[in-house]
Amino acid sequence: MRFSLLAATAVVTTVLAPFAAAPIMAHDDEPAQVKSAPVAVSLTPDQLLAPYYEALAQQVDMPVAGPNPALAAGTTLTRIAVGSCNHQNAPQHMWAQIASANPQLFLMIGDNVYGDNGWDADAGLESLRSAYAMQASHREFTDFRARVPMMATWDDHDYGLNDAGGNFPMRRWGETLFETFWGSSDAVRSRPGVYESSITGPEGRRVQVILLDTRFFRSDLKRAEWSRERPPLGGYVPNESLDATMLGDTQWQWLEQELAKPADLRIVVSSTQVITTAHQFEGWTNMPVERNRLLETLRQREASGMVILSGDRHAAGIYKTAHRGETMWELTSSSLNLAFGNDIERSTAREPDAARITPFFPIENYGLVDIDWKAKALTMTLKGNTSDTLASQTFNW
Template sequence: MRPSLLAATTFAALGLAAAPLMADSLAPESDVPVAVSLAPDQLLAPYYAQLRKQVTMPEAGPNPALSPATTLTRIAFGSCNHQSAPQHMWAQIAAQNPQLFMMIGDNVYGDNGWDADAGLESLRKAYALQASHPEFAQFRARFPMIATWDDHDFGLNDAGGSFPMRRWGEELFETFWNASPEVRSRPGVYDSSITGPEGKRVQVILLDTRFFRSDLKRMEWSRERPPLGGYLPDADPSKTVLGATQWAWLEQELAKPADLRILVSSTQVITDAHQFEGWTNFPTERERLYRVLADREDSGLLILSGDRHAAGIYKTEQAGETFWELTSSSLNLAFGNDNDRSTAREPDPARTTKFFSVENYGLIDIDWKTKQLTMTLKGNDSGTLATQAFNW
């Protein structure tokens, strides 16, 4: 259904007038009405104002704040958590005693069962179900949590900035995760924080790779579909992943004093080994990201990502620097349990480990005396799948 038709249908169902397509004012020195081009999310604004009064917005529940003075030595993270799947990983992660846990995308699968309603009822129900799990509630009551989103909690598989319901998806996200006033004050859910005393400052940057992202370039249809996705790299300089405002914000954040930076992207950054979603779809934007990261105020750096329902460690040399990326996915929605087969299916010179298809989560351990960072992937029994250390 076309977004404008969807909006008009929704307004009619609620007894609201459809958004006007023409401005009330006239063009200067003319009696011809001026056509106004409204984005789909602007057309839907009156509907959401009404819906906000009628529904209960799910919340994740109580969560301790992370003190800005904390010296971080262990951080855990994960992605791809289905609200209807077993929640067994929370107890395993809790046993690792992280000081901070990061949900980095597909934190629920709210587009499962979505019937194109503008109210994203399936997403709202997904959040409510996730909040009801005692395993999740108990974990959240003990460990500080921060979050960014990916497509399935943004609202629709592989969706980006043209998704008509993105602003309502954003409001559901920000309410559920109790987003900061800074995040709530601007479009998108990107955020940043600095924790720790001077000499041990960790900056966590949560990118939003959904709200502003340009449409993907699709391969032409054929009977022989590619085994690893259907998107092509798009070097069009007008295409974006982060959008102009978020790019400017990122450069400002990277200019702040910090000793170690953790950059979170919901989709993978380094790899070119597949044609699914990732920064590989936008090579010009990825080159820009490498340059911006290389120009940061002096600090260590680690990139985190999820999305793939498999995990691995990646390394590349770009812009005169070595970049490391740790991908962890998924917490409870693995698409297989044969790590060797998964590895063979996706050969990748940038990946330094196997490609682990079992359920998994990631750990980051920081040794401040030696300035060494250790990345660890843990499986669904918390056994170590892979580990890699580097000094900065």
């Protein structure tokens, strides 16, 4: 069953046509002197497509990732693994490598499949649905998922379209596919977007994992003007507008509330990079006002340790910055099976960055976060596709 946005518009317009000239009634329920008046009907793409998606959900097979054990609320977390950028058609060898590290939790933080590859603008996002089905067919993945608790958020390629944000017309169906595949919690399913938070562990060893949604509500990016001399590090320029948003008002309020909850360590996940301003690909650097708001919001959290995790870049590194007296750390892990090369020296030199304290690794990788509760120390480690250590950094909180 295929449907275009134009067709959806025509259907809804037809359905609402009888109401467009409805009589205006007086207080006594009798027609007033003015028998009728035009009613302006302005529907969003979400509203236009809702009937179609409701029907579509009953007619197509909805891929699911398979069984996944729940993480017990009382678990003392000491090792969390993280990864991003996993192509459904590429080898799935990294799951065995991650499993060998024995993580208690795995965070899938975006581009979990590449569902926009081959998309032909159909409203049903058939290429995304097919990508999830392909991923679910991999025994390596389902075996891993059956053993290790997982939490997930999305980035653009599993949202539905490269670099897309809140104006993507098919975002609601992309959300339905995501929530169905990953078995999202009732809290996530009850609201727009896929942001989520959990707190695990006993008092004194509580870990809060906050998964942000940097897609569903995000304003359009500001593109750089075309130029023959365009710099090679991205096609966007910073948008300084006070109206531009990364998270949307509701998610911002939610984040502030989550950060006010008691926790001893917070893992804050953004699919795109936060700290770096060294490039103009996608990232919080696209919206400097929002980036500063995020850093300030994180700084004002209820007292706890904190680390930021990100992906997206098809290269990995560890970042450090100071914001109003607080040192903040970020581990970027990308990608699991879609590396762009193996020349670490060239990748590092291509993107000089004072905030990055490691080389920029363009090879397959995953990340580990190890927690030493006695020392109140956190170690971030980047691992290659044979679990060799690429880089490691420890800090105390």
